[in-house]
Amino acid sequence: MATIAIVGLGYVGLVYGGAFADLGNSVWGIDIDVEKVDKLRQGTMPIYEPGLQELIRRNVEAGRLRFTTDYAEAIPDAEFVFICVGTPSTLDGDADMRAVRAAAETIARHLSGHTIIVNKSTMPIGSGDFISALVEQLKPSDATFAIVTNPEFLREGSAVYDVFHPSRIVLGAEDREAAERVAELYRVLDAPILITDRRSAEMIKYASNAILATRISFINEIAQICEQVGADIKIVAQGMGYDPRIGPLFLEAGLGFGGSCFPKDVRALAAMAERVGCHPQLLHAVLEINEDQRRRFVRKVQELLGDLYGRPIALWGLAFKQDTDDVRESPALDVLRMLLQRGALVTAYDPAAMTNAAREVPDARYAPDPYAAVVGADALLIATPWNEFKQADLRRVKRLMRTPIIVDGRNIYEPAEVRSLGFVYVGVGRGHRADLGS
Ligand code: UDX
Numbered sequence: 001m002a003t004i005a006i007v008g009l010g011y012v013g014l015v016y017g018g019a020f021a022d023l024g025n026s027v028w029g030i031d032i033d034v035e036k037v038d039k040l041r042q043g044t045m046p047i048y049e050p051g052l053q054e055l056i057r058r059n060v061e062a063g064r065l066r067f068t069t070d071y072a073e074a075i076p077d078a079e080f081v082f083i084c085v086g087t088p089s090t091l092d093g094d095a096d097m098r099a100v101r102a103a104a105e106t107i108a109r110h111l112s113g114h115t116i117i118v119n120k121s122t123m124p125i126g127s128g129d130f131i132s133a134l135v136e137q138l139k140p141s142d143a144t145f146a147i148v149t150n151p152e153f154l155r156e157g158s159a160v161y162d163v164f165h166p167s168r169i170v171l172g173a174e175d176r177e178a179a180e181r182v183a184e185l186y187r188v189l190d191a192p193i194l195i196t197d198r199r200s201a202e203m204i205k206y207a208s209n210a211i212l213a214t215r216i217s218f219i220n221e222i223a224q225i226c227e228q229v230g231a232d233i234k235i236v237a238q239g240m241g242y243d244p245r246i247g248p249l250f251l252e253a254g255l256g257f258g259g260s261c262f263p264k265d266v267r268a269l270a271a272m273a274e275r276v277g278c279h280p281q282l283l284h285a286v287l288e289i290n291e292d293q294r295r296r297f298v299r300k301v302q303e304l305l306g307d308l309y310g311r312p313i314a315l316w317g318l319a320f321k322q323d324t325d326d327v328r329e330s331p332a333l334d335v336l337r338m339l340l341q342r343g344a345l346v347t348a349y350d351p352a353a354m355t356n357a358a359r360e361v362p363d364a365r366y367a368p369d370p371y372a373a374v375v376g377a378d379a380l381l382i383a384t385p386w387n388e389f390k391q392a393d394l395r396r397v398k399r400l401m402r403t404p405i406i407v408d409g410r411n412i413y414e415p416a417e418v419r420s421l422g423f424v425y426v427g428v429g430r431g432h433r434a435d436l437g438s
Helices: 011-022 034-041 052-061 098-110 127-138 159-164 176-189 198-229 233-241 262-275 281-305 331-341 354-360 370-374 394-400 415-420 432-436
Strands: 003-007 026-030 065-068 080-083 114-119 144-149 169-173 193-196 312-316 345-349 379-382 405-408 424-426
Touching: 003 011, 003 098, 011 026, 011 052, 011 065, 011 159, 034 065, 052 065, 052 159, 080 098, 080 176, 098 127, 114 127, 114 176, 127 144, 127 198, 144 176, 144 198, 169 176, 169 198, 176 193, 193 198, 198 233, 198 262, 198 281, 262 281, 281 331, 281 379, 281 405, 281 424, 312 331, 312 370, 331 345, 331 354, 345 354, 345 370, 370 394, 415 424
Parallel strands: 003 026, 003 080, 026 065, 080 114, 114 144, 169 193, 312 345, 312 379, 379 405, 405 424
Antiparallel strands: 144 169
């Protein structure tokens, strides 16, 4: 059993805090947000994540997990301190390191004995050295420390599953013994453990996100071509995916990628590359295709409806993907903004993300359920692939709409089935030009 402090109770910090406690360790979660810590103590989660509340509750009840805003309470006794604070994008695409710097400074001042500082936040390559220098400068003279980079690969919506079933554990350290000690924390999880230098570990995180984002932009580009030549991207992706060198995952064409990781990390990697004299053509293209994908979707709606000014439109989906309330960099929100700019009267619905969306886009209308959103609509747009939408009663939807048009940005329906119900249906990369008769 180890004594662990987790600094930063966002997504990553909470999931890892809960998981390390569940594995029998004694864990302190620290955050500077007083309200968040108060709520967590009462068992209220600051984010929606399946299974997280139970994970946190059972460990708090067992006395293995505690929350505080006070570093002094948690850091001096901790053998391991995990940095899990956010690194959002700055205006020029770099990672904003302010939270990391503040966390590292405060941790340093509270160190006592020997501590292993584990960096989980995604930050530019070389940041491990930066943190190390900062801590060295500010720590008490008799305290010693080692820095280990340990990127996370959690997916929102399945983070609680992922944390206990990792595809790999990556540890980067100049101090091999420190990395071995962190490896011990994960040993029970039965995943390959790769110990390397800090910079390679930092790059593994960026490169992993970048290749997944690249697959999505690639399949979206192929989808675009499919539309012009009358091929079906779903079948094309299926046929490609049987090749073990290609594999079936991350080949879903749609509105492109959003969320707290892919856009920010690909931008940060591109910005880093430029700074060291590389011109990352592919990364720039991946981002450009991804942004275009949203505009292309709105153009499709315009092709079908004409002028959008004053047109009632239903939008199903606001979260950047299903099973989360997260709207950060959500393609759905961009689509919503573009429709509103064109004067459309949009009524949106999402099973989990409406509160967050309304904060970002207060001038849209939000409906209490998917059917209320489509009443009198001239088109129904699908922007997030929630199961609730896949299982919707489309006959009922058709009766409620003024014009039965579905523009499916996530390819959740089968074109032939939906058309047989009397809808005009357009997906992404599913031969839609032919359907439009153009
Ligand atoms: C991602 C990585 O998967 C995870 O390893 C990393 O730690 C953080 O970033 P997440 O952002 O939760 O996780 O979402 P993910 O499921 O990977 O999807 C990202 C985006 O890509 C979503 O907007 C999703 O809708 C989109 N996507 C995904 C596609 O458009 N097509 C696909 O085939 C897959």
